[in-house]
Amino acid sequence: MLEIKNLHARVAETGTEILRGVDLTVKPGEIAAIMGPNGSGKSTLSYIISGREDYEVTEGDILYNGESILEMDPAERAAAGVFLAFQYPLEIPGVATMTFLRTALNSQRKARGEAELTTPEFMRRVKDAAGELKIDFNMLKRPLNVGFSGGEKKRAEILQMSLLEPKLCVMDETDSGLDIDALRIVADGVNALRAPERAFLVITHYQRLLEHIVPDTVHVLYKGRIIRTGGKELALELEANGYADVIGEAA
């Protein structure tokens, strides 16, 4: 479903190279965890998959369902099924959350040649999804993410994810800022979305999240490259010994 091949990327403005040859394959239905110390390039990778313009791909390719997506803009990628749950979701004053959700949902439907949702149908879906994630519906009457707590923002990202029903879900440190109860709620939400045709790229620092969202594969990203790949036991090993051993081996 996702094939990242020898991906090199740099910051467009400064030319600083961040990804130095990432290779990664994720199959449909797979949950792939990406771990790695701060500054390894995990968020950068997630941004590049979703098409952020701040970065420039200098070498390699990203194939999604067999086709390169590098020429697609973020909206086109989203309509094709790519979703990024941001590490730091943005507050956008003046944009009503409901207007945003509706516009996003209908834009994607339109891009896929589907009919717009009726207002009652849209409301029902939002209410259901909010209920599952224990999000107070009144919160959604506010401008997008404005005044949400850190945990609320993360839950709102998952709410968007479940409404948009993407095929490739990239989650960037969704666990940070969540207490243990919220973590369970979010994990339940993610697990409910698991499906044979849907893949997840779960970026995290901690084994904690992976106890709830059990990965099929675990990849360690360090200094812009995947330095180790393994099964879920790799996450346990990292939890026990830290990154030093893995980094040492790779060096």
Next chain:
Amino acid sequence: MSVTAPSRAFSQAEQSLVDRAAAALMRSAAGNSERQNALSMLKQEGLPSRRTEAWHYTDLRNLLGRVGSAGTGAPAGDADILAPLLPNGHVVEIGAATDVNPLAGVTVQQVDKLPEWKTALNHLDREFDTIRLLSVAFGAKATKIDVAAGETPGGSIELRAEPSASGSHTYAICDVGDEAKAVFVERLSATSAGSLATSVADLKIGDGAEVLWIVDQEKGAGETHLSQFNVTLGKDAKLLLFVLNAGGGLVRSEVHAITEGEGAEIRIRGVNLLKEGQHVDVTTTLNHLVPNTTATETFRNVVTGGQGVFQGMIRVSQDAQKTDAKMACNSLLLSDDGGFSAKPELEIFADDVQCGHGATAGEIDADHLFYLMSRGIPERQARALLVRAFVDEVVEEIDDEPVVEALEARIDRWLEAHG
């Protein structure tokens, strides 16, 4: 008629303006000496240039006839009967209204009165007030509107000018009695290309009274409009003024507010939407004369072209302790072809006050755009959402659902056409 010589060589546009005023006076039956005086002054002094500080960014002498005189007047279809802006609006045509009692608690009279033009309200103008001088020289028609003390009329009062091809000149004198609550709409809609119109409004808000005053300026691209809104606030009086500039070629909107009673509260919010070929200037002075008054002023400008100007003056006199006054002017520049100049000024003679101002100008936030697009919202639509958000934030500060809806509908119309 006395002959007055120009104090200097007039530009062609300036001369033609003077000739138009003179011809209009000849046609009018009434020999009004005040109008004659104003015309003489106009003949002698003409229009201000950038050397007059109040007009530095809007060089009327130079801009008149060059900016906003060609192009369209009324957009097709708009000349039809215009529904009131607000659902419960009552139209009062200035200088022509016949209904003396359009709403309970409201009286409307035609009066034979001209604005006072010999003192400049903005001390940076010339020895006289330019807009009022023009208003008088062109023989503005006046209407007096009184809202009786303690009354809350069951609808808004929508002020309009009689349609005129060369440009209307109106003078509204509004008196809102103590403890009354009133909503006024000044509807400045498109007429004919090449017109020059003035509108002057003097509003007095009595003790404890509240006024919401909305200016909806949607003149045609080929029109010049000069307006002046003067307000005095009594004790504990409240004013919420909303100015929407979504049209016009050459536009100057002046606002001069004076707090005369303690506890008075001024809120000014505005949106200026600019496109190529326009010059839109908002100039405001907030004069705090007595202690314990507050003022907040926020303008949001969307610039797709043209030139915008904001001159905001907060003046606090020596007695006006505990004044709390803030102003902000934020511009969203959507094209390199347009610009917006902001000139905030504070003149503070009291020591225990809180005053501040801020001006920003920028493009659409790239991170915000990415976030919206990453959810599948196409770029054009995502930009439109962000532009709308930028202006809606100030519109939504008006805590009145029908008013917010009506203004957002006007703004959306503009954004869809030009955004």
